[in-house]
Amino acid sequence: MGGEPILDIEHLCKAFGGLRATNDVSYSMQPGEFSAIIGPNGAGKSTLFNLLTGYHRADSGAVRYKGTLITNWPPHRICRLGIARAFQVSNIYPGLTTYENVRQSILAQKGDFLRLFTPATGLAREETLELLETTGLSEHADQEAGKLSQGDKKRLELALALGSRPDLLFLDEPTAGMSGEETQATMNLVSRLNREMGLTILFTEHDMSVVFGYARRLTVLHQGTVIAEGSPEEVRTNETAQKIYLGEEV
C-alpha cells in the first residue's frame, strides 16, 4: 500500500487550437517508481511533460507534486521543488564547456548562481567532476559543448537534469540517437539512480526494447488520451494497445 503519491495528475487538459493534445489525463506516481509513457508520434507525450514542467499552461486540471499544487507554476519554481527534465532534443549551452554546463546546473540548484564576487572556478568542483564521471563525460570536460557528438550531448542533457538533484525526473526519449552501447550505459545509470537513490523516473521512448527492459509500469497515450495502463506484460497483451501499435515493433 503506497503512501502519498509523489506526482498526482487529475483531469489534465490542453488544446492547441482545435487539437486536443492532452485529453483529460489522470495519472499518479508513487515515490521510487520507474515508469514509462509510450504512444505513437503525436500522442501527446512531450506535451504532457511540457505541462508538468511549466513549459505550457494547462487549460484545466490539476497537477500535484508531493501534495503541493503546482499547476501552471513557472518552470524555475517547479525545478526548485525537485522536478527536473531532460529534453528530447539536447537543450544544452553550446558555447560553454561541458564542465561549465554541468557546473551551471549544480550552482543553480545550490542557489549560488547570483554570487557576484567569488571566482566560479573553485566552486562546486567536486560535485561537478563527480557528475561528469557518473554520466561518462569526464574526458570531454573542457570541450566546447556545441562540438560534442550527438550521444554525448544527450548525456550532457541528462547531466544537466541530474545537476538539479531532483526527486522526480522526466526523461524525454533519453536514448534517441544513441548506439546500443550508449543506450545500455544511459539506462543502466538511470536504473541505478532509481534503485540506490530512490529517484522517481518517468520516461518516454520509441525504442520498445528500452521500454520493456527497464520500465516497471507503462501507460499508453493515444491522441492525448490514456488508453491502457499497467505492467509491461499487461500492456503488451492489451488489445487496444496492440491495435494502436499495429505496424510498429513491440
Place this chain on the structure above:
Amino acid sequence: MEESYGRWRVARWIAPLLAGALLLPFLVGEFWVHVAVEILILGLFAVSFNMIFGYMGQLSFGHAAYFGVGAYATGLLMVKASLPLPLCLIASMAVAGLWAVVLGYFCVRLTGIYFAILTLAFGQLTYYIIFQWYSFTGGDDGLQGIIPPGFLMGATAYYYFTLMVVALAMAVMWLITRSPFGYTMRAVRENPERTKFIGIHVQRAMLANFVIAAMFAGLAGGLWGPFNRSIAPDLCNWHQSGTPVFMSVIGGPGNFFGPLLGSVIYTFLMAFVTGFTEYWPLLIGTIIIIVVLFMPGGVLGLAMARLRSSRSRLGTREAGGP
C-alpha cells in the same frame, strides 16, 4: 586548467598596458592626455554596456540613459550642493542603478529586437525628461560650471584620477564576469529556456545584470561632467547610446577588454581624423561595415583567433607531429 591559463595570459598583457598608461602623460602632449581621458571614460561606458550585450546576449540601445543620469547626478550635486567628487560618483552609480531598476523591470520582460526597441524608447524618454525639466536640469541650456576640485584641475591630474577610478571599476566588473553571476549571464545568453529549467528566475537575473551595468555607466557619466566642465541632455540620446555599441562591435564583444580596445580605436581615430576632415562619420561607418562583414568577433576576436591557431600549430611542431 583552462581558466588559470587564461588568467595568466591576461595578466601578461595587463602589466605592460598599465605601465604604458601610467607613463602616458610624460610621452604625449596635453591634447592627447585629454583624448586618453575620453578613451577611459567611454571605455568604461562601453565595457558596462557589454555586460548586457556580450555576456548576456541582449542589445541595449538605450544605455546612454544611465550615462546621462550619472552625469547629471554628479553635475547637479557638484554645482548645486558642492558635494565632493568621490561622493558624487557614488551617488551617480546609485541614481543610475535606481533608474535602471525602474526601466529595467519592463525591459527584461522582452528579448531580442523588442528589448532593443524598448531600451531605445526609454533612452529617449530619459533624454526628454532631462530636456523638459528646465527648472532642475537647465534643459537644453545644459549644465555649466562643473569644476573638479583644485588638485584635479590639470589634465594630467584628472587623467590619473580617471585611470584609477576606471581601473578599479573594470577590476570589479572583471570579477563579476568570473563569478557564478557572470556564468549565469552566459547561460542566459546561450540558452535562456534551459536556464529556467535548471531553476533560475531568468528575468530577475537579467534585471540584476541590467542594473549593475547601468551603475557602471552612471559612474562613467559622473566622470564625464568634470572632464568636460559642462553637460547637456544629448548625453542620453540614441546617438550616444550607439557609441558603446560601435565600440564593442569594433573591439570585440566576445572579450572583456574588447569594448575598451574599441574605445581606443574609435576615440583615437575621431580625435585624429576630425583634426583635418569633416568626413569622420564616413570613416567610422566604413570601419563598422568592414568589421561586421569580415571580423564578426571584432579586432580582439580576430587577434585571439590568430593567436590560438598559431599556438596550436606551434604545439604540433613541438610534439613532433606532422
